[in-house]
Amino acid sequence: MGNGPNDHGLSRRHLGQALDDSLRRLGIEHIDLYQMHAWDALTPIEETLRFLDDAVSAGKIGYYGFSNYVGWHIAKAVEIAKARGYTRPVTLQPQYNLLVRDIELEIVDACLDAGMGLLPWSPLGGGWLTGKYKRDEMPAVATRLGENPNRGSESFAPRNAQERTWAIIAAVEEIAKARGVTMAQVALAWTAARPAVTSVILGARTPEQLADNLGAAELKLSEAEMGQLNEISAPQPAAYPYGESGRNQRHRKIGGGR
Template sequence: MEYTRLGATGLEVSRLCLGTLNFGSGQPWMMNDREASVELVREALDAGVNFLDTANAYSGGESESIVGEAIEEYDREELVVATKVYFDMGDGPNKGGLSRKHILDQIEGSLDRLGTDYVDVYQIHRWDENTPIEETLSALDTLVEEGTVRYIGASTMAGWQFSKALHAADVEGYERFRCMQPEYNLVDRHEEANLLPICADQDVGVVPWSPLAGGFLAGKYERGREIPEGTRAADDDYTEQRLTDENWEVLDVVRELAAEKDASPAQVSLAWLLHKDVVDAPIIGPRRKSHLEDNLGAVDVSLTDDEIARLEEPIFPQWPVEGKD
């Protein structure tokens, strides 16, 4: 495994981050097997992955508790555990958002489920239009000052919102967001016209989610054929929405390069992200050991400038895009 620094910090993270959205129950495309989920986390750690990403909202906290169980016997100082806050964690008032109350309440639950006394990276899962960003930053700054949180990060928002948050932190003297989680992959490149230039300019680490577009870029699907049973696209429209003519053109090139390099489509797709200077660690989401092993092999796949251009040619990045804000 290779390692890098997260943005402008001194924090060392593996070039691939293990995402844990799949680790829990409630959706057919999730693992729905706690023991197997714990084992998969440990296999990733044994392979050198030290960066784990979860969220309080993933399966209502179940994902965090799986991560907590999995890391019990590992050296906590070597691990980088990241979680998130924003989405509703119950019915009634003050159960969601980024108010000072909700943030301070939710960090306690996350720490309890993770079985640790601090979180390395605490991220706001979305922008909260109902809470002043200064209130959110003040609460996060308190957690950093207490040592409960080491660094703070953000995820999925408009560029103007992120710029506003960074400016507010600088003006008020609050802790800055050190990393950003954008949706970014070969067929979802809108962030090249939104968040990524800001991250590059401000030395903010980039940790892309859905690097394989919900499995589409792994080559699981065939143009014009029925969606296979048991795949994510069969149960979730996120992946199904990627079955467009333009995206199929990208996947055709991915498959061509994979054949030329004796690699898998997933490895080529992840390697493309790893070759981007702005990207620190794509978040992989394997559901079984074979997926994990395949994803880890992406670190060893090299791409030339011409090959990168071939992969990018079918799509022109645009912001905003339909259905996203």
């Protein structure tokens, strides 16, 4: 990253320099998974995909993926890679947890169609799904939300005011107590069990938190528990195109007319 015209974006020049710099800093010759952080509207996607295909062929990376792409970004990139015979993307790294399920409206289906795996970040919702925050308390200064008082207040207040937030937290807590595990483990187990999810990105700050998070790998939620969490945390889109009306239309047989 820098202030120069070629110090950002997904151009061949910038990606080539960034990849070589990463390999040099890490002291290695190969990166297993190389991910593009965000869509670049100024660089033709063909240029980006060609570079990534060349990087795979050169042995510098094994696979590549994206982060923060929406459904049409994914579909366009995959179809161009297929048409040109380039190596295809294998992963998407989106925000995804019981509190934030918007990717289910389109992005999950795009990944399933493309055969891409999801690597969710913030699976614990920034600490909300661990029972860290209380309805009538602002974040402490030591927390991520509280490090910048102004930013912390803006990001905390809307979620704190939503009854949906507290209903989800209550459901997670209920299951955790019944199973004798932590709320974090329940939230992580739910995310890991969702369609297309291949792994989750943990954000533990201490060895104790990491050990607790890893315990979720041994937790398999029952069908009833998954159903309870799915229902209480369901996205709330408008009826069309992503709500009930849209689902009915998408599932209707082709040729049925409007």
